[in-house]
Amino acid sequence: MFKPVEHYKPDIDKTVKMLKKMYDDAIHHRGGNVTFRALPLSDVDFYSNFDLTKYNYETDIKQYAHDFCSLLANSYEKRTLVDDNMLPTISPMLGIGDYSAFVVGDIDFRKDTSWSKPILKEIDGWKEFPPIGTSKWYKKFLEISEEMLKLSAGSGIPFMRGFFSPLDLAGALRGEAIYYDFYDNPEELHELLNYCADVTIKFAEDIYALARKYLKDTKYGMFYSEGMINMSEDIACMISGDLYREFCRPHTQKVIDHFGTGHMHTHSRAMYLVKEICSLNNVANLWLATDPNAPKPIDHIEELVKDANGVCLAIDCETFDEIENNFDKFKKGNFSIALPVKDVETAISLTEKFKKLR
């Protein structure tokens, strides 16, 4: 189904070197790297053709893997001539329910996303959970991943999986009650967050071991897994910097320390937390997604450069002019700039235009 990764990314060696240098500079707080990601519609619109409710996840896993991998292959095929910083990756997409159901509980699938219901009525209820690794969706996720790896391994396309941070996982398990826990049950909340860090480490290790089984002999297959963890800090935007520092930082750091480096994600609504997240040790990248009704990262580049202290910030722009006008500011830090464009032709031409800026 998939062709070799070099087919989709003819100059992959150059791209990987560029990304490695940027992440290494980020860890060592050196700036000066600015890379570009064109985002033609074909990079994302296939998700809307993918109906998560179509599958019985007891019997249709092979079909799911086949269908989703076909969509990925088609999407990558369309952008082979876009010489930007994007590397093709393979990762199951089950919505967001799987991000916490791997611990315990079930997933409620909708067409384009999924949920898992909060199940921790008492904050220390996790002590009664079955041992990690025994839940239905833990096993199911590994099964789905393996089917996708079987279909893609020969191509050497990197495998990638993101995880909830300990706070996001605790929030998914606990629901709204977690916001009261900061004040009502601070010690128990630390225990829960520590548990979430431990189970994330175990889950990620098992996924990586599986990926390694299929990709260890490929040149780039483990690029987004080995020595790193991709984690979201989504609900951190609901809390203050003080609470983040006291409650979240130690547990998020524990997960990063286990793997080596952290590739993090949060939202522009949490711009005030960039400094906190980027001051975690060994964070290489922070994807700062732009929210409607919230400050746009592009309007705060100088402040972000200061707060990121070298950590690569992945942000999006609306126009190429924004990139041109801010390029000198970008160079003071490390940036990966994404620009949504209408089609692949525009993606190619703007990528070439971006190269001239550098």
Next chain:
Amino acid sequence: MVLENISTFLQKGKAKDVRILVQEALDANFSPQDILNEGLISGMNVIGAKFKKNEVFVPEVLVAARAMNAGLEILRPILAQAGVEPIGKALICTVKGDLHDIGKNLVKMMLEGQAIECIDLGVDVDSDTIINAIKENKPDLVCLSALLTTTMMEQRTIIEEIEKSSLRDQVMIMVGGAPVTDDFAKEIGADAFSADAASAAEMAVKLLKERKLANV
């Protein structure tokens, strides 16, 4: 002093203290209306203003709202006895297809913090449920929350269905949620949009005042 203390302890989320202070204020013959306005609502207004400025966040709002409710538990029967009524009634929900409830809950708490009675229909609520609830409860406001770009389209569907049911002129409709914008609100025919829970409460009070004036 006791009313100021109610406001201060409410802002700190100290529910037990607020309950004690409300009782103290009643014992000292403060009117229930003054305790509500100058103690509880005043405290929630400070929290709302700080929330808008990123000086306090969701946990602080939630514990403050809980403290307000603790005070209201004592005050509510006395207010009812004195004939003090809520300034309006709102139906609130997260729309069909969307299970997020934190934004909706924050708005509800802020509305209650402005003495607006709230009927919470929960999450994943379809237009039929809302239309039936409008008929049954006769609210002034309908507040629709959506967190996803996909589910925000359901806000449009619900407004269209309310129009088809000939109930549109009976209610004012507010929409909100992370992906929703003022332009989108106008496009789908909502009466108002608010970017955050505190602004939603301010907007609701404004709409209710305008409605009251229009009905005079």
